Amino acid sequence: MVTRRTLLKTAAAAAATSVFPTPAIGQASKKITFLTWNIIDQKELIEGWIKRFQAARPGVEVEWLDKKGPDFGPFYQTQLTAGTPPDVINTQGALGLEYAAQGALLDLTPLLAKEAAIKSRFDANYLGNWIYEGHNYMLPFYITKTLLFYNKPMFAKAGLTGPPTSFDEILSHAQKMTSGEASTGFMTLNFDWLYWPLFAMNGVQLVTPDLKKTAFNTPKAVEVLDKLAKATQANAINKISWTGRWVEPNGAFGAGNVGMLHAHSPAYFFFKGQGSWVTPETLGVAHMPGFYATPNSHGLGISKGSKNPELAWDFLKFVTDNGQAGELAERRKLVTGNIAVDKASLAKLEKEDPTVYAVLKTQLEHTDKMTGNWRFGNDSRVKEAFWPEVQSALLGRKDAKSALADAERRMSRELARA
Amino acid sequence: MAESTIRRATPLLALRHLALVVVSFVMLVPFYWVLKTAITNENIYAYPPGILPREPHLYNFVDVWYLIPFPRYLANSIIVSTIAVIGNVVFNALAGYALTRDFPGRRAVLALFLSCMLIPFQAAIIPAYLVTAKMGLLNTYFGLAFPLLSTIVCIFVFKAAFEAVPRSLIDAARIDGLSEWRIIVRVLLPLSKPAIATNVILSFIWSWNNFLWPLLITRDPLMQTLPLGLARFLSYMEDTTGALYAFAVMVLVPSILVFLMAQKEFIRGLTSGATKG
């Protein structure tokens, strides 16, 4: 039993040593925590920012945590309950609004009112994505919305001259480029309402403007859903559009036998990495018909529970100002919502990388046509009520009519509870 | 008689092997894919699927080593798992033995243990976190290992093993005046080596692969365990990169090692001899 006893001793020792030195979270008087959403690949950049931020402010400490999407919620919710929320958080899509509705986030409206210079930094429409009940809760960190990528060689082969200009043309184009399993005409991402432009361009409204009642259960919506389902049966739209996550549709498009991909701008870098066929000559970039697009941007907010809100606000301004935002835009080749920065980086890209330029340019055009970004405080509940039903119809499990009826029933309930 | 058995034995033996080979095949195919993807840079969604690895290499493992602070995470994982294994072997043996004795409220305890198994951790996250915070064990090895210090399944493994030991042996030992401690250490445990092995293997694996708990209670990067490295490989490129699978393999190896070391106890005959006594 010798080894066992010694092991026990060492274990106890290890436990002891690691119990004492660790300070309770948030005790350092001037410490803030920065929680990011899956941007670990920019480790160097963010650590650089923190160094600079600390250097300019003696006695200030910034702790950086990064969590991947699925882990973000459990972590943040637990920290909220324990009363130790990270001071500055970076969330994707509508999650920020939900945290705001939950009372987790600091209202930035008065701060922005005080500092007009900060507010005018950002594209108003993107800034507006995080307005909940008239208050700003987040600033743009980096922004994306959907667009239409298309495979020019496949278009040429099918005798198509240019990108579709209407919903029906999307379907007919898709049909033309579909041949059995060898190739599919159209794909879209489906998470976070990213597929919504397909409905928006047909004038389908999800809810009434006051967000109180459902408005989608109309004959037109039934017709649209039915057409999409039929096109899916005919393989003109690949099933993966309705079942895949982020990798499958992008990977498939990268494989080179998908005619059109409706996805947001980061998709480009993914399928470029997968598909050797992707060149400025072969890749087409366009807006969806009617210039509709669903944003899926990253915002920065401050937790109400922050011990040092002013420092957190200071950090927020620091991260989003031209210097830092510029570096991020440069390294990640993205747009930040900071008007000046995006202007400069696009000008630079126009020479260096025309394709990326073309892709990113769309992100700043027609920002007034953004859809699928209702300012719900319970977005994910609404989604849970709506999407599975629609998905069932798209995959031919239910007929469009009853699917939309069920969706309406469940969604009305959620809206009523909110 | 003897030769007849032999004559019957051979086709039977072939059948056994056949069955096992089939099972092994089913078990190995997905496994082969983990390995294959780990030694190539193929996108697993590429079509058509390649059966054999194209230009295999081992550099993904090097990447894993450097893309996360692997040695540090490894050390953390080993410490935490060691604590868990020791806790399990000791506490479960004691509890298991207690459950073989009869005492007032035995059924109640039994019921409590069984029902404790039926609570999913996903539903326990928040209270478990708060409790650990109260005890000041956030960010500590002990806090990481605590929830797994004793596991019910393994308690029942011990219970079952102890019950299979003939009462006569224990009574004899009692008559010789051995204390309860000595009965466990000198009589029961030596006869329950497979149970010990099972405890070691299972508790090791459970704490080794534990993801959600470390994710929640470690803020300090230096306290993180191997599974937390996972998120890094899933980031951005999701699951299309060989590095992810290389990582999975590297995390797997220690568990297999423990299994191989412990499974000596599953070889028929080691224990049976003693039980004849």
Next chain:
Amino acid sequence: MSVRRQLVSRWVIVPGGIAVVTLVWLAYVAAHDHGVVEGRVVDRSGRPVGGASVMLFERGFVTHQERGRATSDADGAFRFTDNRSHSIQLEAEAPGLGRSERRVVRLWFAAQDVKLVEPLRFATSK
């Protein structure tokens, strides 16, 4: 169980063996991680290219960043002494010759000393 039995048990031998192997490996690494990267630059016809500037890119998480430059001498040889990565790319650039192909060099451990067998080759010649 006696102490000796404990010592010869696989629970001691296996971890011990692993520890020994690790130590040997670490010793080897310590002796070979000066971050020296050597190679030659030649043009299409294989003639050495002097004065070409060679860029060393270090693998980040998903991208590669330039980490340093070296200039090749008269017989095309270049040498980096400060590589700290385990996965690098090399690319040469010379006036009139444009850029060479980008050579991926993967190492067994960070800053491993390495000498390119195949020289960096320009697609064109002087």
Next chain:
Amino acid sequence: MTTVAGAGAAIPAGHPRAGWWGTQRNRQLALIACFLLPSLVVFVLYRVLPLGWNVVLSFQAWSPLKPAQWIGLENYVEMWSYDDVFWVALRNTLIFIAASPLAIAAALGIALLVNSDLKGATVYRTIVFLSYPLMAVAVGIIWRWMYDERGGIINYALRASGLVDRPIGFLQDFDWALPSVIFAEIWQVLGFYMIILLTGLQSIPQNLYEAARIDGAPAWARFFRITVPMLRPSLFLCIVVGILNSFSSFDLVYIMTNGGPGHATELLITHIYKSAFVETKFDYAAALTVVQFALLVVLTIAANRAAGGNAGAVERD
């Protein structure tokens, strides 16, 4: 129970009354209490407390930062009469559990085979076990890919062998999804069942078999008269673990299908998790947790009965 706890408290205190301490039986009781104490502490802290938390929460309206208020049975009413997903999840969970006996039977077969002095038994044993220690996330990813409609090796094989002409979207198809997920789950957990059963087999005294052999009992009789009865505790354990897997294989389902398509693979646990951490309905998730707990308790009791009570303990003299 109470007496045990009382004794447990008395012992660390260290000043037991001599009179009470005097009797052999009491001393044994105290000892038993001590033996149980460490495990009990762990379970009370990380199982019983959380359960209590969930029970209380299930009668409240609460989310982090919102003060809790009592709302009686509202969460349960919501579940019972409005949440159709709950019923789907319940059905799927029961199917999931119902599948485990098959896996256990298979595992028993394998265990019996690799338990003999068969040549290469060690190799087979290792191979079968190989899948269990693999991280569930990796398993989920790899199976999701093997089932893939285009690049998936399974469809590839099926079509190469001419068994099907159109590929099957195993995880996209409403009828295939659940069986596919269950199969992957069995693939991972088979090694676990095997090892539990092996442990059981190991502890069956050989002399019983020898005696039976001398009585000339044929192999099948030895199996049903000795192996099965002596294996009852392990079999019971496997059944319980089979019940547990309906939530402990959460990662697998979450990765492979996330409950979809529609809700075809929604289990109670995925529904609980999504309600809590995606939809931030912690109160409602708590109600779901309580219901799942009740369900599993019932099933476990049933299993216990089937195993002859007392966790399938074998009474021997």
